[in-house]
Amino acid sequence: MVEFSDCFEAMNNKDIEPEKYQRVLRIxxxxxTSDNVYPIYVSHLDSDFSSATIKDFVNRYKDQKLVYLPRQITNAIYNHRSVFEIFIDGTEELIAINTDNIYSISYKKIPSAFIHTKTYKKLLDIAKKFTKCKLYKDLGLNYLKIYPSDLSDRACSNFFIDYDGFKLEFSYHDGIQVESDSFNKLLEKDEKYKDFFEEYESGKISRYLKFFEKYEV
Known part of the structure; x- marks a missing residue:
């Protein structure tokens, strides 16, 4: 799993950086072994890291059947089981491809890092909204980090807004909740915190905060 916590910190009263996109070749x-087509992203073809172009690619490899390319490693964000957006994680790996199996080549712009995605902006808005609620003030929370909670197979739909150990969990399927360990520690600390959470018909306390709409996605 890629560690984002050291790379993408959002501190109070600071805006995120302007959007940064990287122009890449999409092959x-x-x-x-099948008819499935999948994308390969290439941002350069030389050691000097100059931008890759379709013309250069065709001129360079038109007489070669097997070529080695520096593929950009990408991560996918899933929104209700379909790919919502992707971002480059800043690393590459060499991949061998058979030019006979290229389906198409085109240009594409994708965010250069997670912090520049629409999802990150959404999570930052949620984080700012949470700072206005009484629970945030009662707990004396301050700095926060935003990162994917899981990147198995380089894909994720769940994310953490982490206030130095107290975590909100965002899912494109379930909306916003307090992460289970943070929830349990909070209620063990003082039962008064139950008042901040919604209650199921059975009487059980849920992890959904009253401050947020249950499925705010």
């Missing part, structure tokens, strides 16, 4: 590649 749609057909798998030899």
């Amino acid at each position: 749609d590649y057909k798998m030899q």
Whole structure:
């Protein structure tokens, strides 16, 4: 799993950086064993890291069948089981492809890091909203970090807004909740905190804060 906590800190009273996109070649590649086509992203073809272009790619590899490319490693954010957006995580790996299996080549712009995605902006808005509620003030929370909670297979739909150990959990499927360990520690600390949470018909306290709409996505 890629660690984002050291890279993407959002501190109170500071705006995130302007959007940063990287122009890449998107090579749609057909798998030899099936008809499935998947994208390969390439941002440069030389050691000097000059931008990759379709013209350069074609001129360079038109007489070669097997080529090695510096593929940009990307991560996918899923919104209700479909890919919502992707971002480059800043690393590359060499990949060998058979030019006979290239389906198409095109240009694409994708965010250069998680902090520049729409999802990050949404999470930062949620984080700012939470700072206005009484629970935030009662707990004396301050700095925060925003990062994916899981990146298995380089894909994720769940994220943490982490206030130095107290975490909000955002899911494109379930909305906003307090992360389970943070929730349990809070109620163990003082039962008065139950008043901040919604209650199921059974009487059980949920992890959904009354301050937020249950499915705010």
